[in-house]
Amino acid sequence: MKRAAKPLILCFLLLTFYYESFCWGFYAHRKINYYAVFLLPPEMVVLYKPNIDFISEHAIDPDKRRYGVPDEGPRHYIDIDHYGSYPFDSLPRKWKDAVDKFGEDSVKTYGIVPWHVQTMLFRLTDAFKEKNFSKIMKYSAEIGHYIGDAHVPLHANSNHNGQFTNQKGIHGFWESRVPELLAEKEFNFFIGKAEYIKNPGEYIWDRVLESAKASDSVLLFEKQLTKEFGDDKNIHLKTGTAQL
Numbered sequence: 728m729k730r731a732a733k734p735l736i737l738c739f740l741l742l743t744f745y746y747e748s749f750c751w752g753f754y755a756h757r758k759i760n761y762y763a764v765f766l767l768p769p770e771m772v773v774l775y776k777p778n779i780d781f782i783s784e785h786a787i788d789p790d791k792r793r794y795g796v797p798d799e800g801p802r803h804y805i806d807i808d809h810y811g812s813y814p815f816d817s818l819p820r821k822w823k824d825a826v827d828k829f830g831e832d833s834v835k836t837y838g839i840v841p842w843h844v845q846t847m848l849f850r851l852t853d854a855f856k857e858k859n860f861s862k863i864m865k866y867s868a869e870i871g872h873y874i875g876d877a878h879v880p881l882h883a884n885s886n887h888n889g890q891f892t893n894q895k896g897i898h899g900f901w902e903s904r905v906p907e908l909l910a911e912k913e914f915n916f917f918i919g920k921a922e923y924i925k926n927p928g929e930y931i932w933d934r935v936l937e938s939a940k941a942s943d944s945v946l947l948f949e950k951q952l953t954k955e956f957g958d959d960k961n962i963h964l965k966t967g968t969a970q971l
C-alpha cells in the first residue's frame with residue numbers, strides 16, 4: 728500500500744464510530760465526527776483538531792443534499808433484505824458484479840451505502856495525494872456521515888421507518904430523539920484509538936451485515952416497549968415530546 732493511503736485508512740476507521748448505534752440525525756452525525764477526531768493518532772490530530780468545527784458541521788452535508796441531488800438518497804442506505812436472507816450471498820460485494828447481475832438502476836433503487844463509503848475513501852485518498860486541503864476536509868467530513876449511516880440498523884432494512892409493521896416514526900425516533908436525550912448522559916464516545924484497516928471494503932460490508940442483523944431487534948424492542956408502556960407514551964417519544 729502506498730504511504731499516503733495508510734493515514735487515510737486510519738481516518739476511515741476512526742470515523743467508524745462503533746457504538747450501539749441505530750441511525751443518526753443531524754445532532755448525532757455532528758457528534759460522531761467531532762469525537763472521531765480525538766481517536767486519531769497524534770500525527771493526524773494536528774491536521775484535524777484545528778478544523779474540528781468544520782468536520783463536525785459538515786458531517787450533515789450529505790443529508791442536506793438529499794432533496795436536491797437525485798443520486799444522493801441511495802448513498803445513505805441499503806435495503807439488503809431485498810436480496811434474500813442473512814448473509815445475503817446473492818448480492819455480489821463488488822460493485823461491477825452487482826451491477827452486472829441486477830442492473831445499475833435496480834442496485835441504486837435498493838441503496839448503495841457500502842459501495843459509496845469506498846468511493847468516498849478513494850476520493851479522500853486522492854485528495855491527500857493532491858495535498859488539496861479543502862477536498863481533504865470536505866471528504867473527511869462526508870465519509871464520516873456515510874460510515875455513520877452504514878452502522879445504522881434501520882439503514883440496512885427495507886422496513887426503515889417501520890412502515891410494514893405499524894411502527895411508523897421509528898426512524899426519526901432512533902435517528903434524532905434517542906441520541907438527543909441520551910448522548911450526554913449515557914453514551915461513551917471514547918471507544919479506543921483508531922486502528923489501521925487492511926481491507927476497508929471487507930470491513931464496511933461486515934458492518935453493514937451487522938446493521939442488517941440488528942435491525943430486527945430494533946423493530947422488535949420498540950414493539951415490546953409499545954406493548955409495555957402503551958402507544959400513547961410511544962407516540963410522545965416518536966414525536967419528540969417525551970422527557971426521559
Ligand SMILES: [Zn+2]
Pocket residue numbers: 789790803872876
Ligand atoms: Zn444519511
